[in-house]
Amino acid sequence: MSENIKQVAERLRELREIEGISAQSFAKLLNIDFDTYLEYEKGETDIPVSFLYDAANKLNVDLTTLLTGSSPKLRIYSLVKNGEGLDVERSKQYKYKNLAFNFIRKKAEPFLVTVDPLPDDAPISLNSHPGQEMDYVLEGTLIVKIGDTTLTLNEGDTLYYDSSFPHGMKAANGKSAKFLAIIL
Secondary structure (H helix, E strand, O other), X not given: OOHHHHHHXXXXXXXXXXXXXXXXXXXXXXXXXXXXXHHXXXXXXXXXXXXXXXXXXXXXXXXXXXXXXXXXXXXXXXXXXXXXXXXXXXXXXXXXXXXXOOEXXXXXXXXXEEEOEOOOOOOOOOEOOOOEEEEEEEEOOXXXXXXXXXXXXXXXXXXXXXXXOOEEEEEOOOOOEEEEEEEX
């Protein structure tokens, strides 16, 4: 795993320990299998952004603190120029840029997400997290699965959903897709 994921995993463990929560209790609180949680905390596997978002909320810290080790400071506004933002290393298929990483006490987490194409017959990996999510497609085509429903989203399409239902996506037509994701 990359050094970045290992650092995030170490911060996750340290923050959990500071709060005095056992790994087993924290896994249960996050509604995740204990062995999977231990893999995340050891930095042995990709950690879903949705999991990090939920963990940060349970630890009463901003997602930026968990990702970088620094707390956001801005309260009035945050400007992120084109091509900038905090890169969130998560998996090879998805590339995330946090677009409000330096704003304190956010009510939502906005991300610019790029999804690399997979073979047409590749399954869609699903995840779930508490809350709601809005995805607005900027470029390309996404195949999105929510529960048993499969949807095709094109440029300009918006999808809003209960993110506690298993969901995932992949780019279609052999081309990358880019979308704005807002996690609430």
